[in-house]
Amino acid sequence: MTAPVAVQRNQTAHWYCVHTKPRAEAQALEHLQRQAFECLLPRIQHSVLRGGRRQRVVEPLFPRYLFLRANPEQQSLAAVRSTRGALGLVRFANLPGIVPQSLIDGLHRDTDAQGVIVQADAHPQPGDxxxxxxxxxxxxxxxxxxxxxxxxxxxxxxxxxxxxxxxxxxxxxxxxxxxxxx
Structure with a gap:
């Protein structure tokens, strides 16, 4: 009776977390997408103070990480290790860790069409x-x-x-x- 459950579980795609080289999230994203992987690189827009002036910047929400969706029965996850910008999958006990679908759904809900989460300016403005x-x-x-x-x-x-x-x-x-x- 356990075999049908295992077969059914393996036939679905899961989300995995990819560890990237420093500041290479966009490069890894591009090369993984070229290999037909569905990917998600959540980014956040916020303001920073540079030289006394506030500037808007867009950075990865999770520096050095992105998410990849794949079915290991149909796509080899081994290719991730040799992808430019990527170091490999995040693993636990030598098995790729599966990211909960609820986390991915929440990220999709909070991002705009370009995959950017716009953070409200937390700094007060005159009169606030x-x-x-x-x-x-x-x-x-x-x-x-x-x-x-x-x-x-x-x-x-x-x-x-x-x-x-x-x-x-x-x-x-x-x-x-x-x-x-x-």
């Missing part, structure tokens, strides 16, 4: 309500005023009977709900 999450002023709410350098921000806080401009570390702030001084 913020909460201080670290330091002596933790718990206070205020209004983000402006960036000062690349790691500090000027914030309006209700202190000493009025709105005061305070310089705080950027990482000690978190966006909050509607702007108001408390």
């Amino acid at each position: 309500a913020v909460t201080v999450i670290a330091g002596a002023l933790a718990g206070l709410r205020g209004v983000y005023w402006q960036m000062r350098g690349d790691q500090r921000a000027e914030v309006l806080l209700q202190l000493l009977g009025g709105a005061q401009r305070v310089l705080l570390a950027q990482e000690s702030l978190q966006k909050a709900g509607p702007a108001q001084l408390s």
